[in-house]
Amino acid sequence: MRPLEGIRVVDFAWAWAGSQATSILALLGAEVIKIESRRRIDHSRVFSLTTGQWFDEPDRSTIFNDMNLGKLSANIDLSRSEGVDLVKKLVKISDVAVQNMRPGKMEALGLGYEDLREVKPDIIMLSSSARGSTGPEREYIGYAPLFSAISGFAFISGYEGEDPIRLSGEIDLLSATSSAFAVLAALIHRQQTGEGQFIDLSSTEATSVFMGEVFMDYCMNGRNQTRHGNKDTFMAPHNVYRCKGDDKWISIAVATDEEFEALCEVAGHPEWAVDKRFADTFTRWHNQEKLDKLIENWTINHPHFDVMKMLQAVGIAATPSCNSEDLWNDPHLRERDFWAEVDHPVLGKQTVIAPVWKLSETPLEVSGPAPLFGQHNRYVFGDLLGLDDSEIERLIENGVIY
Amino acid sequence: MSKKALDGVKVLEFAEFVAGPYCSKLLADLGAEVIKVERPGAGDEARKKGPFPDDIPHQEKSALFLYLNTNKSGITLNLNSTTGKGIFKSLITDTDILIEDSYPERARELGIDFDTLKKINPWLIVTSITPFGQTGPHSEYKAYPLNSVHSGMLGYLTPWVSCWPDREPIQPGGLLGEYGCGLSAATATLAALYVQRMTGRGQHIDVSKQEALIALNRVNAPQYPNDGQSDTRFINLSGLLGDILPCKDGHIVFQINETHHWQGFVQLIGNPQWAQNPVYLDGAERGKRFVTEIRPRVIEWAKDFTKEELYHRGQAANCPFAIVNSPEDVVNSEHLKARGFFVNVEHPVAGKIKQAGAPFIMSQTPWAVEQPAPTLGQHNEQILCDRLGYSKQDLVKLRRKGII
Numbered sequence: 001m002r003p004l005e006g007i008r009v010v011d012f013a014w015a016w017a018g019s020q021a022t023s024i025l026a027l028l029g030a031e032v033i034k035i036e037s038r039r040r041i042d043h044s045r046v047f048s049l050t051t052g053q054w055f056d057e058p059d060r061s062t063i064f065n066d067m068n069l070g071k072l073s074a075n076i077d078l079s080r081s082e083g084v085d086l087v088k089k090l091v092k093i094s095d096v097a098v099q100n101m102r103p104g105k106m107e108a109l110g111l112g113y114e115d116l117r118e119v120k121p122d123i124i125m126l127s128s129s130a131r132g133s134t135g136p137e138r139e140y141i142g143y144a145p146l147f148s149a150i151s152g153f154a155f156i157s158g159y160e161g162e163d164p165i166r167l168s169g170e171i172d173l174l175s176a177t178s179s180a181f182a183v184l185a186a187l188i189h190r191q192q193t194g195e196g197q198f199i200d201l202s203s204t205e206a207t208s209v210f211m212g213e214v215f216m217d218y219c220m221n222g223r224n225q226t227r228h229g230n231k232d233t234f235m236a237p238h239n240v241y242r243c244k245g246d247d248k249w250i251s252i253a254v255a256t257d258e259e260f261e262a263l264c265e266v267a268g269h270p271e272w273a274v275d276k277r278f279a280d281t282f283t284r285w286h287n288q289e290k291l292d293k294l295i296e297n298w299t300i301n302h303p304h305f306d307v308m309k310m311l312q313a314v315g316i317a318a319t320p321s322c323n324s325e326d327l328w329n330d331p332h333l334r335e336r337d338f339w340a341e342v343d344h345p346v347l348g349k350q351t352v353i354a355p356v357w358k359l360s361e362t363p364l365e366v367s368g369p370a371p372l373f374g375q376h377n378r379y380v381f382g383d384l385l386g387l388d389d390s391e392i393e394r395l396i397e398n399g400v401i402y
Numbered sequence: 403m404s405k406k407a408l409d410g411v412k413v414l415e416f417a418e419f420v421a422g423p424y425c426s427k428l429l430a431d432l433g434a435e436v437i438k439v440e441r442p443g444a445g446d447e448a449r450k451k452g453p454f455p456d457d458i459p460h461q462e463k464s465a466l467f468l469y470l471n472t473n474k475s476g477i478t479l480n481l482n483s484t485t486g487k488g489i490f491k492s493l494i495t496d497t498d499i500l501i502e503d504s505y506p507e508r509a510r511e512l513g514i515d516f517d518t519l520k521k522i523n524p525w526l527i528v529t530s531i532t533p534f535g536q537t538g539p540h541s542e543y544k545a546y547p548l549n550s551v552h553s554g555m556l557g558y559l560t561p562w563v564s565c566w567p568d569r570e571p572i573q574p575g576g577l578l579g580e581y582g583c584g585l586s587a588a589t590a591t592l593a594a595l596y597v598q599r600m601t602g603r604g605q606h607i608d609v610s611k612q613e614a615l616i617a618l619n620r621v622n623a624p625q626y627p628n629d630g631q632s633d634t635r636f637i638n639l640s641g642l643l644g645d646i647l648p649c650k651d652g653h654i655v656f657q658i659n660e661t662h663h664w665q666g667f668v669q670l671i672g673n674p675q676w677a678q679n680p681v682y683l684d685g686a687e688r689g690k691r692f693v694t695e696i697r698p699r700v701i702e703w704a705k706d707f708t709k710e711e712l713y714h715r716g717q718a719a720n721c722p723f724a725i726v727n728s729p730e731d732v733v734n735s736e737h738l739k740a741r742g743f744f745v746n747v748e749h750p751v752a753g754k755i756k757q758a759g760a761p762f763i764m765s766q767t768p769w770a771v772e773q774p775a776p777t778l779g780q781h782n783e784q785i786l787c788d789r790l791g792y793s794k795q796d797l798v799k800l801r802r803k804g805i806i
Contacts, residue, residue, distance in 0.1 A: 003593040003594065003596050003597045004593065004596070020620075024589070028593050043659060043660070047642070047659065047685065047686075048621070049642060049657075049659070051621075051633060052642045052689060054685065054686045062621075062628065063621050066620050066621045066624075067620075067621070113765075126762075131737060132741055132763070134740065134741055135737045135738075135740040135741045136736060136737050136740060137717070137737040139717075140717045141717070141720070141722050142657075142722055142724060143644075143657045143659070143722060145562075145644060145646070145655050145657055145724075146655050146656075146657060146722055146723075146724035147724075148655075149646070149653075149654070149655040149724040149725060149726045149727065150724045150725060150727055150732075151727070151732070152727050152728070152729055152731075152732040153574065153575055153576070153578065154646065154653075154655065154726045155575075155726050155727060155728050155729070156575030156576055156729075157560070157561075157572075157574045157575035158561065158572075158575075159561075159569070159572060163646070163648070163653065164646065164653055164726050165560070165561040165562070165564075165646065166561075166562060166563070166646050166655055167560070167562060167574055167578075168562045168563075169562075169618070169619055169621060169622070170556055170574075170578075170582070170618035170619060173617070173618045173619075173620065174582055174585065174618060177582075177585050177586060177589055178585060178761050178762060179762070180589050181428065181585060181588055181589040181592060182761075182762045182764065184589065184592035184593060184595075184596060185407040185408065185432050185592060185764070185767070186407060186764065186767075187596055188407060188408065188411075188592060188595060188596055188599065189407040189408075189766070189767050191596065191599055191600070192409070192410075192599070193405075195766055196766075197764055197765045197766035197767065198764075198765040199762055199763065199764050199765070200762065200763040200765075201761070201762035201763075202741070202762075205738070205741075205743055205760070205761060205762075206761045206762060208732060208743070208758055209581075209758050209759075209761045210576065210577075210578050210581035210582065211575070211576045211578075211729075211758075212465075212466075212469035212470070212757060212758045213451075213452075213453060213465045213466040213469055213576070213577075214575075214576055214729050215729050215732065215733055215744070215756070215757070215758050216453065216465035216468070216469060216755055216756070216757060217453040217465060217729070218729040218730050218733055219733060219755055219756040219757075220453065220454075220455045220456075220465065220755055221453065221455065221456065221457065223453070224728045224729050224730050225575075225576075225729060227575065228575075229570075229572045229573075230548060230557075230570070230572050230573055232546075232548065233451075233452070235546065238546075238548055239548075239570070240552060240557070240570045240571060240572075241570075242570070247567075247634060249552070249558070249570060249571060251548050251549045251551075251552035251553070251557065252549075253545075253546040253547075253548045253549055255546065308543075312540075312543045312544065315544060316544065317543075317544040317545050317546045317548075317549045318549065319543070319545055319549040319550075319552055319553035319612075320552065320553065321552035321553075321557045321558040321570075321571045322552065322553055322554070322555050322558055322616075323555070323558050323626075323632040323633070323634065324555075324622060324623055324624065324625040324626035324627075324631075324632035324633065325626040325632045326632075327555065327616060327623055327626075328624075328626045328627050331538075331539060332534060332538040332539050332540040332541075333538075333612075333613070335537065335538045335539065336535055336537055336538045336610070336613070338613060338616075339624070339627070350624070350628055351624040351627035351628050352620070352624055353613075353616060353617060353620050353623050353624060356586070356609070356610070356613040356614055356616070356617045357586070357587075357589075357590035357593075357607055357608070357609060358535070358536070358606075358607065358608035358609075359590065359593070359594060359605055359606075359607055360516070360605045360606040360607075360608075361597070361603050361604070361605035361606075362593075362594070362597050362603075362605065
């Protein structure tokens with residue numbers, strides 16, 4: 001049994017931050033029903049913000065598959081009042097609703113928290129948006145790169161002394177994880193008290209919380225921290241170094257003199273450890289650019305996984321900077337069942353990553369690929385809502401199921 | 403005190419620096435009763451990290467520690483000693499969740515591994531957060547935050563859309579990866595808590611930082627097995643229109659994906675002749691022509707405006723524009739003030755410092771800081787005497803022996 005078996009989620013979400021939030025709930029065992037329509041198609045069925053790829057059909061998007069694993073899809077046009085009535089019937093037999101339209105939009109459709117609470121008093125509703133559902137900028141829109149900018153993260157990310165950089169997909173998926181965490185907290189509260197609630201999540205606030213100490217530095221010292229590449233405030237060496245091959249890199253971080261001496265031994269340069277420029281943490285930090293060059297002259301001759309093995313054998317923190325191929329070839333991940341395969345009716349067999357939490361008693365699994373557009377209309381409208389075939393046909397003809 | 407989402411949940415934390423403590427902070431800030439166990443003497447590594455007020459290092463004034471340990475009680479305990487182990491086990495009998503970050507072998511040495519503890523308390527959830535997880539050939543490999551970010555692919559893909567194919571990948575700013583791992587672990591922990599409350603079953607949650615971080619790039623991660631190639635950080639975003647650009651007083655980010663965004667943008671820049679080309683109404687075409695035809699014109703246009711002007715005017719035109727905010731900008735944001743995002747926390751040693759607040763707002767069970775981070779061993783007496791029944795004289799002995 002997976003943890004959330006028996007929980008039903010009405011998923012009004014789209015794009016990444018919203019879709020992945022409910023996808024996490026699906027991985028945890030909830031039945032997640034994505035509400036979508038031709039009038040308002042999830043843009044991740046159309047294009048990919050990470051790769052710039054455009055898909056010619058809504059069921060051919062690999063991105064959508066990754067973001068919506070294990071969900072069901074039902075087509076309802078929410079701009080139609082019959083569509084709104086239909087989805088409310090579904091809410092009545094559900095536990096959670098998640099949405100990430102612009103704040104105010106759901107209320108305008110007659111599907112705000114108060115509306116849903118009327119049909120399901122203990123509903124848990126989470127609304128995720130760029131700036132949250134209150135405050136002067138509540139209607140502002142955004143995507144992950146914008147969240148990284150507004151939150152403060154872009155300002156502190158980048159090469160030392162150079163322009164800030166955007167972050168992207170990971171910011172959406174962190175926001176999604178915060179949403180899933182919030183829904184779980186609300187489910188636990190409901191489990192104890194029977195009470196539902198509304199959760200207002202701003203993706204930019206949910207990102208800013210990851211730089212708490214940086215804001216405190218400003219509040220205490222008036223300092224705006226900026227960009228420092230791979231550098232640390234104390235440790236050196238602390239960087240990534242080019243290895244043998246095309247765009248292959250090893251990350252090495254050294255905290256103590258013992259670790260540094262061991263590194264010098266493995267690199268075949270015990271003299272570095274007694275060089276007065278590198279003799280202790282303080283001087284190493286101040287001369288790290290020189291030291292980095294020396295280290296790279298050694299790593300460049302070796303494959304990155306070999307450098308990792310040599311250094312880890314003597315207790316030094318070293319890992320490759322991994323790309324997809326590195327991860328796929330990594331025996332460690334293989335042994336931990338990191339990968340899963342789903343059979344998608346249109347895309348065919350797709351490798352995806354399995355749920356990353358290993359729960360000993362209630363193990364998680366990918367229950368299936370992302371749904372095709374409207375794949376579960378019969379199940380949702382017939383089996384769950386009890387509409388007969390002629391009624392379903394009528395709703396299709398009228399464009400309510402659309 | 404208002405009601406809290408995690409009222410009555412008892413958590414023990416034996417973890418340090420960022421990931422583990424952030425995991426239990428998330429629980430503590432929603433009302434769980436968290437006891438943080440630190441090593442006597444030095445305590446949590448985050449106490450040394452800073453930043454510190456006026457840059458003067460002080461064990462009780464590290465902002466990183468103060469931020470990550472709100473709403474927790476703190477005790478000191480030497481787990482290498484038999485008595486220390488005994489005290490830990492007494493605490494475990496009355497605990498719902500243990501958050502720990504020792505390497506698997508070390509946890510077994512200390513006797514705080516799941517298999518040992520479940521015999522004392524079968525109800526117990528143990529969340530283990532380590533660089534490579536509990537099993538597999540790398541499970542004992544060492545990783546500092548930099549290494550985890552790079553082993554977890556996040557580093558390799560940063561900077562996203564890099565213009566410098568010859569330059570090294572970098573970590574995102576701050577300690578993003580570690581925080582992300584803490585959040586990931588906390589989410590899994592609540593799933594297990596939901597089961598525990600329903601069935602009485604405890605369990606072990608194995609969280610690998612590497613895997614938790616790869617999951618944040620779940621689209622790129624399986625690209626090689628699916629397509630035979632690996633995305634790099636210097637992908638040419640030929641299909642999309644967006645960038646980070648300088649303006650009069652800083653930088654802005656914009657991202658024009660949909661055609662209605664484009665139409666808003668054309669209005670915003672004053673309907674110039676060049677933008678009337680109907681080919682731009684096609685998203686993919688627009689993206690292809692961005693670098694050569696559109697980008698230089700946007701740069702030229704943006705340089706005369708302030709970041710505030712571009713942000714608000716862009717958004718008013720229904721066009722996704724954002725400011726690259728400095729920490730100062732974020733702290734002083736009127737929007738965040740209206741939402742009460744930053745909160746003042748008064749600490750007995752560090753004084754009153756403003757902190758980032760709730761990651762989300764719950765209508766019935768509000769997030770709150772009701773107690774600042776503990777000073778080292780602040781609650782030894784309360785926990786050991788009041789809860790476990792040691793006398794004050796016992797406490798003196800334990801202190802002398804370096805056990806607490």
